[in-house]
Amino acid sequence: MAVATSRSAPWAGADAWPAVRRAPFVVVLSGISRSGIVDAALADPVLHEAAIPRWEPDCTAPCDALLWRLETVSGEAVNRPGLLAEYWHRRPYAMTLRLVRYLPGSAEPEILDEATLGTRGPRAAFVASVDRLAMRFVRDAALGRSRGPAGMKPAPAPHGMPGWLDAMRSRWRDRLMTEWWSIGSSDAPLKQILSGGGPGAISWYRAEAGHRYLADPFPWPGTNRILCEEMPLRDGVGRIVSVSVQAGEPGNPAVHLDDGRHHSYPATFAGDGKVYCVPESPDRGTTKIHVLHDDGTLEPLCLVAPHARLADPTLFRWADRYWLACTDLDLGTHDNLCLMHAPGIAGPWIKHTNWPVKTDIRGARPAGMVFALDGRLFRPAQDCAETYGAGITIHEILTLTESDFRETQVAELRPDATGPFPHGLHTLVHDGARFWVDGKRFVFDPGQFREKLLGRASRLFS
Numbered sequence: 001m002a003v004a005t006s007r008s009a010p011w012a013g014a015d016a017w018p019a020v021r022r023a024p025f026v027v028v029l030s031g032i033s034r035s036g037i038v039d040a041a042l043a044d045p046v047l048h049e050a051a052i053p054r055w056e057p058d059c060t061a062p063c064d065a066l067l068w069r070l071e072t073v074s075g076e077a078v079n080r081p082g083l084l085a086e087y088w089h090r091r092p093y094a095m096t097l098r099l100v101r102y103l104p105g106s107a108e109p110e111i112l113d114e115a116t117l118g119t120r121g122p123r124a125a126f127v128a129s130v131d132r133l134a135m136r137f138v139r140d141a142a143l144g145r146s147r148g149p150a151g152m153k154p155a156p157a158p159h160g161m162p163g164w165l166d167a168m169r170s171r172w173r174d175r176l177m178t179e180w181w182s183i184g185s186s187d188a189p190l191k192q193i194l195s196g197g198g199p200g201a202i203s204w205y206r207a208e209a210g211h212r213y214l215a216d217p218f219p220w221p222g223t224n225r226i227l228c229e230e231m232p233l234r235d236g237v238g239r240i241v242s243v244s245v246q247a248g249e250p251g252n253p254a255v256h257l258d259d260g261r262h263h264s265y266p267a268t269f270a271g272d273g274k275v276y277c278v279p280e281s282p283d284r285g286t287t288k289i290h291v292l293h294d295d296g297t298l299e300p301l302c303l304v305a306p307h308a309r310l311a312d313p314t315l316f317r318w319a320d321r322y323w324l325a326c327t328d329l330d331l332g333t334h335d336n337l338c339l340m341h342a343p344g345i346a347g348p349w350i351k352h353t354n355w356p357v358k359t360d361i362r363g364a365r366p367a368g369m370v371f372a373l374d375g376r377l378f379r380p381a382q383d384c385a386e387t388y389g390a391g392i393t394i395h396e397i398l399t400l401t402e403s404d405f406r407e408t409q410v411a412e413l414r415p416d417a418t419g420p421f422p423h424g425l426h427t428l429v430h431d432g433a434r435f436w437v438d439g440k441r442f443v444f445d446p447g448q449f450r451e452k453l454l455g456r457a458s459r460l461f462s
Contacts (some may be wrong), residue, residue, distance in 0.1 A: 026052045028066065035131050038134070041135030049218075066102075072097065073096050085123075089121075096116045113411070116154070152362075179442060181212060182206045216264050217427060217436040221275050227242045265338055271317065271345070274292075278304070314368070322345050327366065331359075335384070352400070357405040368428040389425065422441055
């Protein structure tokens with residue numbers, strides 16, 4: 001039996017979350033090593049109002065005190081020497097972590113929280129993301145906001161080439177190649193898509209690489225136009241445009257939002273006789289719900305989150321409330337799902353009790369409109385483990401309240417490896433007649449390659 005040191009105190013009760021707590025409870029915290037992120041989190045006064053964590057990184061169960069331990073799905077401590085190096089930049093580019101509770105004297109684990117992080121990118125950034133997630137788990141558990149088991153399959157064990165070699169390969173691909181996106185449509189039935197049958201044949205538009213690409217398609221209800229992001233291949237920011245698809249090929253884009261800031265993902269929602277649009281505006285506090293008028297003007301209606309940086313905000317209605325699904329860029333670029341709700345579209349908009357409700361690089365960030373079918377609710381999400389927008393996972397939302405959220409994956413859409421866009425599938429919407437998606441392929445861009453090399457050289461010799 002692992003015995004806590006003199007810094008620990010026995011846990012007095014069997015109920016971890018009494019309705020009224022007279023004093024902070026003491027908990028032994030293990031499975032995580034000391035770092036600047038961990039130290040700052042452990043010193044948080046909000047945390048100490050609820051719990052007093054005693055950091056004992058190597059303590060294991062059974063323990064004579066209440067124990068919270070950061071573990072992998074196989075039960076290994078996250079701070080086991082060499083463990084993070086085994087996961088970094090290796091397939092499947094995802095790592096599932098858990099905060100597990102052991103009652104005093106027990107070796108039976110209970111999952112308090114669970115999430116799956118991406119492992120690509122700089123190694124130091126990956127380690128920091130693990131520390132941030134671990135301490136978010138601890139803080140939420142202390143405040144009684146743990147999410148429990150994720151209800152998703154954990155990521156498989158790492159395999160493939162060594163991380164350093166895979167990271168080098170990725171860096172050279174990023175230097176030599178750039179992303180080219182386009183939008184496409186499919187006549188597949190809704191039930192076929194939601195049951196995992198795939199989109200079938202996709203008619204792609206502007207498949208040949210040029211100077212500006214189209215992505216993030218959303219229907220403009222009541223018209224024959226599609227709203228989307230128009231993005232320069234390099235040296236610019238995205239803007240919101242619409243294209244006509246009546247003749248089967250987009251015409252010249254009409255510009256709706258171009259103010260010098262980046263805008264994308266013009267999520268639309270029809271209700272109350274109006275069309276609403278919530279473009280992604282990732283600067284802090286700039287996410288707005290607009291009314292999209294018949295003449296194409298966007299009239300701001302309300303701010304959603306004045307202090308947050310949100311990606312892919314997706315508006316929908318369920319159970320007499322309006323909901324906004326999004327990703328909080330301050331928590332992570334591609335791996336978290338956050339929810340807001342309001343009694344009316346104009347607000348006030350309130351954060352879900354659990355923020356985020358889900359962390360999973362394989363299926364958290366929104367990937368298009370939420371579908372209601374036969375009284376069931378389905379949410380497409382991005383799988384960004386291997387690359388940004390690598391594929392789409394479709395989830396059925398099982399529980400959606402102001403304080404709870406549960407969903408389960410029901411389908412997966414992958415790009416056609418033999419098609420013109422084999423490297424990504426990113427957005428899924430329906431215009432009432434057909435599905436719209438966007439696809440990605442990597443293309444060689446000599447100009448961008450030259451600029452990347454010059455930029456790297458200037459940094460090295462500056």
